[in-house]
Amino acid sequence: MSFSSIGEVKLAVGDPSRAEADIVVLGIHEGADPTAVTEALDKAAGGALRRAIETKDFKGEANEALLLYPTQGPARRILLVGLGKQAGLTRERIRSSAATAARRCRDLGVARACAFLFGQGTEISAEEAAEAFVEGALLGTFQYVEFKTKDREKIKTLGTLEILVPDERIRSAAEGGFSRARAVGLAVNYVRTLAAHPGNHATPSFLAAEAERLAADPARSLRCTIFDRAKMKDLGMGALLGVAKGSHEEPRFILLEYSAGDPGASTVAVVGKGLTFDAGGISIKPSAKMEDMKFDMCGGAAVLGIMSVLKEAGVKVNVVGAVPATENLPGGGAYKPGDILRSYSGKTIEIQNCDAEGRLILADALSYVARVHKPAAIVDMATLTGAVVIALGHYGAGLLSNDEPLAARIEDASKRSGDRLWRLPIWEEMNDHLKSDFADLKNIGDASAGGGTIIGGAFLGNFVDGIPWAHIDIAGTAYWEKDRPHLPKGPSGYGVRLIVDLLRHWGG
Numbered sequence: 001m002s003f004s005s006i007g008e009v010k011l012a013v014g015d016p017s018r019a020e021a022d023i024v025v026l027g028i029h030e031g032a033d034p035t036a037v038t039e040a041l042d043k044a045a046g047g048a049l050r051r052a053i054e055t056k057d058f059k060g061e062a063n064e065a066l067l068l069y070p071t072q073g074p075a076r077r078i079l080l081v082g083l084g085k086q087a088g089l090t091r092e093r094i095r096s097s098a099a100t101a102a103r104r105c106r107d108l109g110v111a112r113a114c115a116f117l118f119g120q121g122t123e124i125s126a127e128e129a130a131e132a133f134v135e136g137a138l139l140g141t142f143q144y145v146e147f148k149t150k151d152r153e154k155i156k157t158l159g160t161l162e163i164l165v166p167d168e169r170i171r172s173a174a175e176g177g178f179s180r181a182r183a184v185g186l187a188v189n190y191v192r193t194l195a196a197h198p199g200n201h202a203t204p205s206f207l208a209a210e211a212e213r214l215a216a217d218p219a220r221s222l223r224c225t226i227f228d229r230a231k232m233k234d235l236g237m238g239a240l241l242g243v244a245k246g247s248h249e250e251p252r253f254i255l256l257e258y259s260a261g262d263p264g265a266s267t268v269a270v271v272g273k274g275l276t277f278d279a280g281g282i283s284i285k286p287s288a289k290m291e292d293m294k295f296d297m298c299g300g301a302a303v304l305g306i307m308s309v310l311k312e313a314g315v316k317v318n319v320v321g322a323v324p325a326t327e328n329l330p331g332g333g334a335y336k337p338g339d340i341l342r343s344y345s346g347k348t349i350e351i352q353n354c355d356a357e358g359r360l361i362l363a364d365a366l367s368y369v370a371r372v373h374k375p376a377a378i379v380d381m382a383t384l385t386g387a388v389v390i391a392l393g394h395y396g397a398g399l400l401s402n403d404e405p406l407a408a409r410i411e412d413a414s415k416r417s418g419d420r421l422w423r424l425p426i427w428e429e430m431n432d433h434l435k436s437d438f439a440d441l442k443n444i445g446d447a448s449a450g451g452g453t454i455i456g457g458a459f460l461g462n463f464v465d466g467i468p469w470a471h472i473d474i475a476g477t478a479y480w481e482k483d484r485p486h487l488p489k490g491p492s493g494y495g496v497r498l499i500v501d502l503l504r505h506w507g508g
Contacts (some may be wrong), residue, residue: 045070068366099486110353131177138185188493195491199277246334274300274325281354387452
């Protein structure tokens, strides 16, 4: 697999006014007085910065960018990037502005860019600023080029991005955030690459092979177990196998276990929906935009990305990653409305809509990790319902939970990581709409119930054996229709930054 981002990212002590680079990047706040760094670079460039600001060709508004070609000084180009107002600067704005800068450098195809770290002189720490900057730069320059065969020589890349800080003290303070963001940013782009793969390539077996490849690297401290159809049948995973019946592709149940190396460490389970293609089964979807249903495995892809980076991110808890993987197609053997499936938990499920399949495969995965691994908490991520897009648009995921402390932890991680979400309730009476006349549960709520995202979460809550659990519906955030600076159009890799942050702060 391949994706195009930045060849190398470095952190170094340096003076932008003396940097010999193809391009020097400087962030400027809107309406702020010139800093010593700005004045030094302006002097070296023969007043080019001052003229751009005086003529109001550049105002410093967030994500504004102006390219200058100085007639003197060591830098061949200078890129001014707006940071917005200095008061209230956020890590998210640094991510976005860094993405704007890095993408402009990439589009120029420069070999070496130097950027003075954004956020200095504000309330944001050097560690936080470096983390946000590197994440923004890596995420913003992502390009999926795996199947491009024509004009590959025209694909532009950024060779090296060197982030400069004024002295060794700040470099030392920034190092932790820099290193962590470099690892996590690459993991997000790996997940984007998995998700962008077409369904005829990214099959359940393909995801299983990726999990085995990750675990083969001893530096990751991972152990991989793959269940095939026969093993799942022996275990009684009838819900997952029911969904898989319509496809010729073999289903897989993927388990990755991370050991933190501390015998007293807690265990947290992370479960991701791995529908590698969802046509809706017998309840077939409309043909318009059905090609996007290759993204129905974004939750599962995110789990692989999370597990790949736990060691580098310094996570100190044990983690179990589970991905139930299958297709949902309307083959001759496909499950039908009215069928009753017996899940791994023993609960029976009446099928009323074959396109509500994600909750079925998650039911078996949740029950398995709850009963076999007995974790302190379970978090699942799934492109579960279109209803969450109606509720929250494409700006945040839906969070549902049976445990207040766990929900609070996740909300805190969301604020730090920039993977936004909003909590929705699971009212007790929602479960009344899942009662079946013929089985223990039905897989969709009553037509009059509404609240499809909440009903979906309520269904999943029946399979966690009372363990603290949270469900994150990522149907609106897993992939984007529009381009944003650090969230290019296409798969977003949502959930990697969120869950890694959650796990990294688990003991804090």
